[in-house]
Amino acid sequence: MDIEDLMESRREMYLEQLFTVLRQKSISAQNVGIREMAAMLKDLMMDIGIATRLIETNGHPVVYGEILSKPDAFPLLIYGHYDVQPAELEDGWDSPPFEPTVRDGRIYCRGAGDNKGQLMAQLMAVKTYLDVCGELPLNLKFMFEGEEESGSPHLAEFVEAHRDLLACDLVYTSDGPLHETGLPMVVLGVRGMLYVELTCQTAKWDNHSGNKGNIAPNPAMQLVQLIASMKDGEDGRVLIDGFYDNVNEPTAVELEHLKRLPYDPAQAARQAGLEVLGMDAQTYYRRLCYEPTLNICGFTSGYGGAGSKTIIPSKAVAKIDMRLVAGQDPDDIYEKFCRHVKAQAPWVEIQHLGDMKPSRTSADNPLIQQVITAVESAYRNSPVVAPALGGSLPDYVWTQVLGVPSALVPYANSDEANHSPNENIGIENFISGIRCLCHVMERLGR
Amino acid sequence: MDIEDLMESRREMYLEQLFTVLRQKSISAQNVGIREMAAMLKDLMMDIGIATRLIETNGHPVVYGEILSKPDAFPLLIYGHYDVQPAELEDGWDSPPFEPTVRDGRIYCRGAGDNKGQLMAQLMAVKTYLDVCGELPLNLKFMFEGEEESGSPHLAEFVEAHRDLLACDLVYTSDGPLHETGLPMVVLGVRGMLYVELTCQTAKWDNHSGNKGNIAPNPAMQLVQLIASMKDGEDGRVLIDGFYDNVNEPTAVELEHLKRLPYDPAQAARQAGLEVLGMDAQTYYRRLCYEPTLNICGFTSGYGGAGSKTIIPSKAVAKIDMRLVAGQDPDDIYEKFCRHVKAQAPWVEIQHLGDMKPSRTSADNPLIQQVITAVESAYRNSPVVAPALGGSLPDYVWTQVLGVPSALVPYANSDEANHSPNENIGIENFISGIRCLCHVMERLGR
Numbered sequence: 001m002d003i004e005d006l007m008e009s010r011r012e013m014y015l016e017q018l019f020t021v022l023r024q025k026s027i028s029a030q031n032v033g034i035r036e037m038a039a040m041l042k043d044l045m046m047d048i049g050i051a052t053r054l055i056e057t058n059g060h061p062v063v064y065g066e067i068l069s070k071p072d073a074f075p076l077l078i079y080g081h082y083d084v085q086p087a088e089l090e091d092g093w094d095s096p097p098f099e100p101t102v103r104d105g106r107i108y109c110r111g112a113g114d115n116k117g118q119l120m121a122q123l124m125a126v127k128t129y130l131d132v133c134g135e136l137p138l139n140l141k142f143m144f145e146g147e148e149e150s151g152s153p154h155l156a157e158f159v160e161a162h163r164d165l166l167a168c169d170l171v172y173t174s175d176g177p178l179h180e181t182g183l184p185m186v187v188l189g190v191r192g193m194l195y196v197e198l199t200c201q202t203a204k205w206d207n208h209s210g211n212k213g214n215i216a217p218n219p220a221m222q223l224v225q226l227i228a229s230m231k232d233g234e235d236g237r238v239l240i241d242g243f244y245d246n247v248n249e250p251t252a253v254e255l256e257h258l259k260r261l262p263y264d265p266a267q268a269a270r271q272a273g274l275e276v277l278g279m280d281a282q283t284y285y286r287r288l289c290y291e292p293t294l295n296i297c298g299f300t301s302g303y304g305g306a307g308s309k310t311i312i313p314s315k316a317v318a319k320i321d322m323r324l325v326a327g328q329d330p331d332d333i334y335e336k337f338c339r340h341v342k343a344q345a346p347w348v349e350i351q352h353l354g355d356m357k358p359s360r361t362s363a364d365n366p367l368i369q370q371v372i373t374a375v376e377s378a379y380r381n382s383p384v385v386a387p388a389l390g391g392s393l394p395d396y397v398w399t400q401v402l403g404v405p406s407a408l409v410p411y412a413n414s415d416e417a418n419h420s421p422n423e424n425i426g427i428e429n430f431i432s433g434i435r436c437l438c439h440v441m442e443r444l445g446r
Numbered sequence: 447m448d449i450e451d452l453m454e455s456r457r458e459m460y461l462e463q464l465f466t467v468l469r470q471k472s473i474s475a476q477n478v479g480i481r482e483m484a485a486m487l488k489d490l491m492m493d494i495g496i497a498t499r500l501i502e503t504n505g506h507p508v509v510y511g512e513i514l515s516k517p518d519a520f521p522l523l524i525y526g527h528y529d530v531q532p533a534e535l536e537d538g539w540d541s542p543p544f545e546p547t548v549r550d551g552r553i554y555c556r557g558a559g560d561n562k563g564q565l566m567a568q569l570m571a572v573k574t575y576l577d578v579c580g581e582l583p584l585n586l587k588f589m590f591e592g593e594e595e596s597g598s599p600h601l602a603e604f605v606e607a608h609r610d611l612l613a614c615d616l617v618y619t620s621d622g623p624l625h626e627t628g629l630p631m632v633v634l635g636v637r638g639m640l641y642v643e644l645t646c647q648t649a650k651w652d653n654h655s656g657n658k659g660n661i662a663p664n665p666a667m668q669l670v671q672l673i674a675s676m677k678d679g680e681d682g683r684v685l686i687d688g689f690y691d692n693v694n695e696p697t698a699v700e701l702e703h704l705k706r707l708p709y710d711p712a713q714a715a716r717q718a719g720l721e722v723l724g725m726d727a728q729t730y731y732r733r734l735c736y737e738p739t740l741n742i743c744g745f746t747s748g749y750g751g752a753g754s755k756t757i758i759p760s761k762a763v764a765k766i767d768m769r770l771v772a773g774q775d776p777d778d779i780y781e782k783f784c785r786h787v788k789a790q791a792p793w794v795e796i797q798h799l800g801d802m803k804p805s806r807t808s809a810d811n812p813l814i815q816q817v818i819t820a821v822e823s824a825y826r827n828s829p830v831v832a833p834a835l836g837g838s839l840p841d842y843v844w845t846q847v848l849g850v851p852s853a854l855v856p857y858a859n860s861d862e863a864n865h866s867p868n869e870n871i872g873i874e875n876f877i878s879g880i881r882c883l884c885h886v887m888e889r890l891g892r
Binding site: 233 | 649659666679725742744750755769799835
């Protein structure tokens with residue numbers, strides 16, 4: 001019996017195993033059912049033949065498993081998470097959030113898409129492969145964390161502390177949705193982030209704009225001038241000295257991938273709540289994947305109610321996030337940002353509210369080409385190869401801390417509603433995920 | 447008996463008359479006691495010998511009175527207001543707000559300083575002068591309005607409609623406080639104002655700053671760039687084309703007065719809640735009296751709470767007021783402002799929230815020199831001659847609608863707490879006010 005036939009014959013059984021895992025609550029933010037979930041997962045993995053143990057962290061435990069076939073076999077690390085977002089029926093669920101319910105070919109349940117359905121597809125792939133072939137063509141490691149939905153606060157230190165254990169040639173993550181066209185995706189990185197708050201306080205209290213106008217300085221005007229000095233009004237280029245110094249330019253192969261990325265400007269505009277989006281595909285994806293941002297998340301000063309109030313505000317606060325691309329380092333950018341502020345308006349206070357390193361795995365990497373080929377053969381369709389997501393995830397722990405390439409190959413449907421009521425995964429998406437990892441193992445194990 | 451002796455002998459009687467007026471509530475904003483106050487005032491003025499009548503407006507009535515002595519006598523118009531701000535004991539009053547209470551030589555009551563104490567000083571001056579001399583040396587007109595504390599919404603149209611009735615050579619107003627040094631003041635104008643609101647809406651909803659960063663435009667950044675383009679970051683000069691076109695420069699006499707204005711930079715800083723105020727007297731008063739402002743009263747966009755929220759706001763709103771100086775016209779400035787916005791960011795919406803014309807009476811005017819001399823002889827001290835207040839009042843109805851010079855000669859103590867709990871006027875301030883108008887009438891009537 002081959003892999004396809006076995007998968008088909010075990011459809012009900014695999015779904016039943018997924019349902020059991022879905023029924024077990026594991027809400028990291030509320031510390032509900034976490035240890036029960038980790039224990040259940042360990043038993044399940046041991047049953048499959050994966051040597052599994054729980055490793056404590058300063059937060060929730062990591063479920064670590066491995067099947068080491070041969071010393072010289074290809075070492076692959078699969079990352080996933082077993083914790084989920086909170087969910088209450090009253091939030092707008094059509095069925096109880098922790099009771100998997102099938103409607104129209106989809107499984108509705110908290111965690112169905114994010115991330116239990118995808119995590120279970122990995123495990124069922126291993127089970128299938130083992131039962132058909134007797135052994136895996138590679139050395140496989142699993143690292144499932146229980147804190148992803150709480151911002152992975154211990155992930156970096158865990159990876160740092162377990163370099164040897166986690167040693168591998170590639171990290172493979174299945175989380176998030178397929179491309180909205182329904183095509184499979186291979187995502188090769190994320191933008192990093194630096195979040196700062198600027199505070200300008202010029203007086204102890206708001207002043208009368210007549211009695212003190214031209215006398216008391218205006219903190220909003222000072223922040224306006226400062227922020228304006230950071231960005232070109234015409235082309236939007238960030239003017240902070242050295243901001244672009246280390247930005248990695250796309251390679252020829254990456255530019256080729258960029259050209260092939262599906263793009264519907266009307267749809268993209270709709271998704272952003274815009275009337276129109278005046279840019280072509282190339283511009284769109286370059287801006288999103290290869291260009292950093294400097295963005296005002298909030299600007300608050302003085303009177304914001306209806307009508308007029310004639311004051312010189314005493315204080316102005318601006319929140320700014322910068323999405324950083326591969327090559328940029330948040331610490332370096334923070335230093336440059338501070339230098340700019342000190343030069344322009346040294347009295348403005350800077351608060352560092354958070355950062356995350358960007359990550360990037362080159363599409364030119366031969367391992368990535370293998371993954372792309374495997375995904376293509378599994379889905380019988382060329383995957384969309386995205387150089388980076390616009391947003392930020394702690395992907396740098398693989399590329400920078402562990403120092404290996406990382407491929408994100410999501411399995412869920414694009415309308416999985418993760419973090420929302422009625423989260424779901426299509427049954428076929430789950431099955432395709434099983435198939436996908438079988439192809440990836442097969443290809444990398446050659 | 448001369449004026450000083452009569453004033454002294456009638457001290458108790460004049461205070462009793464003031465107390466009667468203070469006890470009568472007249473809160474224009476709440477329409478409480480307004481007509482009763484107007485009627486009481488009319489009776490009181492008739493008793494003094496002033497031909498008085500109530501003239502209806504589209505709001506509260508004007509109390510108009512006149513004593514026309516001789517056809518060729520100097521015609522002076524005295525403006526004041528009989529309405530007061532609201533007041534409740536719970537606001538923090540130490541005695542009932544509508545029961546005049548004397549403590550430490552001051553009368554505490556709503557309206558004591560603003561404006562009943564000063565208005566009554568004018569009437570008691572006329573009574574004193576008449577009783578000593580039998581007739582006035584000039585033709586006197588009184589126009590007391592009942593809507594000043596509600597923004598004088600019908601003042602301009604009233605003046606427009608009653609030009610002949612109000613015809614005079616000078617308007618004399620006593621409102622507000624003496625200089626904080628205790629010196630008398632002659633104020634010769636106010637800054638005008640233009641208040642606008644800018645709204646920039648770029649998307650239907652806030653976007654994720656990662657997923658849409660560099661794709662969805664940032665409205666806060668657009669307003670920042672727009673407002674930055676309106677003002678030089680270095681010298682604070684307004685960069686709107688033609689903004690300074692019609693600004694009246696100070697005359698030589700005015701510059702002389704400016705030099706003599708009392709100035710304590712430490713005190714001025716303290717009053718504005720600033721650590722230091724790095725400017726000399728000349729700069730301070732030029733900026734306040736002769737230079738217009740462009741000031742951000744409020745800037746609101748995106749997230750203003752604690753910590754970080756990673757969004758591209760969908761909307762940004764800025765409230766801007768411009769204090770205008772003599773020569774500038776709000777309509778003209780509004781047109782120039784709109785032209786600037788249209789050229790820089792035509793998608794930004796402009797809302798006109800209000801305006802007021804500036805006003806200025808030249809210190810070179812011989813009549814003003816007479817007033818200054820009279821005030822000096824009344825107070826036995828040179829008055830502070832201020833070319834303009836930093837704030838805005840509808841003084842232009844005299845200088846521009848009626849077309850005559852206007853002198854503001856305040857009588858109240860500098861800590862009168864007008865618009866606040868425990869509003870008060872010093873008894874000596876009230877008495878000095880009576881003396882002051884006697885000197886002014888005497889001097890102008892020659």
